[in-house]
Amino acid sequence: MRFVTPFALVLALAVTGGAVSAPAFAAKKDKKEEKAAGPKLNVSPEVIKSLQTAQKAAEAQDFAGAKAALAEADSKAVSNDDKYQIGAIKLNTSIASKDAAMQSEALTQMLDSGLTPPEQAGQFNSIAANQALDAKNYDLAIQRAQAALAAGAKSESVNPTLAQAYFGKAGTTNATVEPARGFNVQGLNALKAAAEAMKASGQQVPAQWYQIGVGRAEAAKLPDVTEWAKMAYQAEPSGTNLRTLVRLFQRANPNITNRENLDVLRLLAASDGLVVAGDYLEFAEMASKTGIYGEVKSSIDLGRSKNVLNATQGADLYQTATGRIAGDKSTLGAAEADARKAANGKIAAATADAYLGYGDYAKAASMFELAKEKGGVDADEVNTRMGIAKMKAGDNAAAKAAFEAVQGGARKQIAGLWLAYLGSKGA
Numbered sequence: 001m002r003f004v005t006p007f008a009l010v011l012a013l014a015v016t017g018g019a020v021s022a023p024a025f026a027a028k029k030d031k032k033e034e035k036a037a038g039p040k041l042n043v044s045p046e047v048i049k050s051l052q053t054a055q056k057a058a059e060a061q062d063f064a065g066a067k068a069a070l071a072e073a074d075s076k077a078v079s080n081d082d083k084y085q086i087g088a089i090k091l092n093t094s095i096a097s098k099d100a101a102m103q104s105e106a107l108t109q110m111l112d113s114g115l116t117p118p119e120q121a122g123q124f125n126s127i128a129a130n131q132a133l134d135a136k137n138y139d140l141a142i143q144r145a146q147a148a149l150a151a152g153a154k155s156e157s158v159n160p161t162l163a164q165a166y167f168g169k170a171g172t173t174n175a176t177v178e179p180a181r182g183f184n185v186q187g188l189n190a191l192k193a194a195a196e197a198m199k200a201s202g203q204q205v206p207a208q209w210y211q212i213g214v215g216r217a218e219a220a221k222l223p224d225v226t227e228w229a230k231m232a233y234q235a236e237p238s239g240t241n242l243r244t245l246v247r248l249f250q251r252a253n254p255n256i257t258n259r260e261n262l263d264v265l266r267l268l269a270a271s272d273g274l275v276v277a278g279d280y281l282e283f284a285e286m287a288s289k290t291g292i293y294g295e296v297k298s299s300i301d302l303g304r305s306k307n308v309l310n311a312t313q314g315a316d317l318y319q320t321a322t323g324r325i326a327g328d329k330s331t332l333g334a335a336e337a338d339a340r341k342a343a344n345g346k347i348a349a350a351t352a353d354a355y356l357g358y359g360d361y362a363k364a365a366s367m368f369e370l371a372k373e374k375g376g377v378d379a380d381e382v383n384t385r386m387g388i389a390k391m392k393a394g395d396n397a398a399a400k401a402a403f404e405a406v407q408g409g410a411r412k413q414i415a416g417l418w419l420a421y422l423g424s425k426g427a
Contacts, residue, residue: 041081041115047073051089063097084113104131111144122153129161133168141165156201159194160209163187167216175219184220188213188228195231207236214244226252230420237424239272245420246273249413256410262286262295263384263414269299270391271421277308284317287357293328294357296321328354339367344376356385361393380411387418396422 043051050073057065070093073086087109094103107128110116116124129144145162149155166187170180191213195205210232217225226248233241246264250256256264265283268274274283280303287295300318303309332354339348352367368386371377387402400422406415 041085042079043085044076044078044082046076047082047086050076051085054089054093058093058096063093063099066093066097067102080113080115083109084115087113100131104128104135107131111147118151121151122148125151126153126158126161129158129165133161133165136168138165138168141168155197156194156203159190159197163190163194166190167212170216170220175216176221181220181222184216185222188216188222188224205235207232207241210235211241233420233424237421239268240275242271242417242421242424243268243273243275245417249417253410253413258286258289259381260410260414262290262292263381263388264417266295266388267414267417267421269302270388274299274302275308277303277313279303280309281314281317284314284321288317288321290353292353292357293321293325294354294359297325298357298359329358336363336367339370342374345371345374345382346377348374349377349382352382352385352389356389356392359392361389364389365393365395365398380406380408380415384411384415384418387415391418391422396425 050069054066054069054073057063057069070086070090073082073089077083077086087106090102090106090109093099094106107124111121111124111128125144125148129141129148132138132141132144142162142165145158145165148158149162164187166183170183170187173180175181175184191209195209198205210228213228214225214232216222217228226245229241229245229248233245246268250261250264262283265274265279265286268279269283274280280299283299284296287293287299296317300309300314303314304311332351335347335351335354339345339351342348348367348371352364352371355361355364355367365386368382368389371382372379372386383402383405387399387406390396390402391399400419403415403419403422406412
């Protein structure tokens with residue numbers, strides 16, 4: 001599948017495709033005119049006659065006649081000069097007749113002659129690369145794209161074609177083995193170069209480019225898949241793209257605790273990144289294992305409201321949690337009082353956890369602040385959860401400060417994910 005590129009490559013008439021009148025093209029011209037006319041050619045007289053016939057036919061809109069005359073010219077060509085001039089007339093005729101096949105043939109003929117002027121080499125090779133890609137001739141597309149870049153064509157215009165050609169060579173078989181893995185690496189390098197060139201010129205990179213990067217890097221099991229996922233999220237901060245980042249984090253950190261995993265899943269819930277039944281059930285399970293009954297209920301209720309969970313999925317967790325909620329809530333007032341009298345912040349942090357699970361974000365934030373003041377708690381966890389409570393309460397600036405205070409380990413990465421989400425909201 002071709003991916004979106006914001007650049008349209010359009011051919012102008014070939015400069016050497018003017019009237020063909022004399023075999024030596026020897027009329028004196030000044031240097032400016034000479035450059036505009038293209039290379040000085042010594043075309044065979046027999047070829048000139050056929051090209052004159054082709055031009056007259058094309059001017060009369062007799063494209064079938066022009067094509068026949070060009071075929072005749074091809075049969076008489078003996079030199080690169082002949083081939084280049086035939087290609088130039090073919091190119092002009094193909095543009096006038098909107099004949100894509102002839103245009104491809106013309107470009108190939110001109111480029112293979114070795115006489116294409118430097119100022120046209122980038123454009124001609126770029127378009128030839130695209131045409132080769134359309135024909136799934138990936139080796140030729142790579143050759144032409146590399147020649148276009150060497151001739152000074154813009155990276156953002158040509159590297160997407162080069163990337164797709166490499167991806168085409170990689171195919172859809174096992175991307176973790178050679179040569180497919182290497183082709184994917186080369187394709188990703190080309191795609192990244194195109195994206196960087198676009199950004200450098202102040203243009204917006206299509207989000208699809210990064211999403212393709214994620215897919216290719218993931219398929220080939222490349223370590224930079226997370227970098228591509230971050231770029232995809234920055235380009236399009238959707239719940240789906242954040243979900244990819246979260247799942248990559250979980251995979252890279254299989255030994256995170258249930259409490260850490262709960263804060264990751266809270267991010268998915270906040271960003272509409274809970275998608276399948278397993279997402280909602282995982283959230284409910286982590287909340288249950290850490291005694292946050294309010295979120296066991298709310299996560300399953302959310303899944304049911306979106307018709308992702310049916311009445312039986314998570315029913316045991318739901319029944320257990322709902323049976324404990326009333327009693328748990330009734331103890332929170334006393335727990336607050338005990339937290340204020342306690343020597344350390346452990347009771348305050350546990351009380352804040354409960355309030356956070358029940359959606360009372362103002363009280364949760366207040367209790368987390370008390371826990372920090374009294375100490376004796378996991379400061380990184382408290383700051384993470386204070387950030388969640390502050391954000392849920394609508395205070396994004398305070399949330400950002402709390403997440404930025406997280407210092408190390410998996411918690412710092414989790415806070416980084418929350419900061420990325422806050423950044424997408426303009427915080």
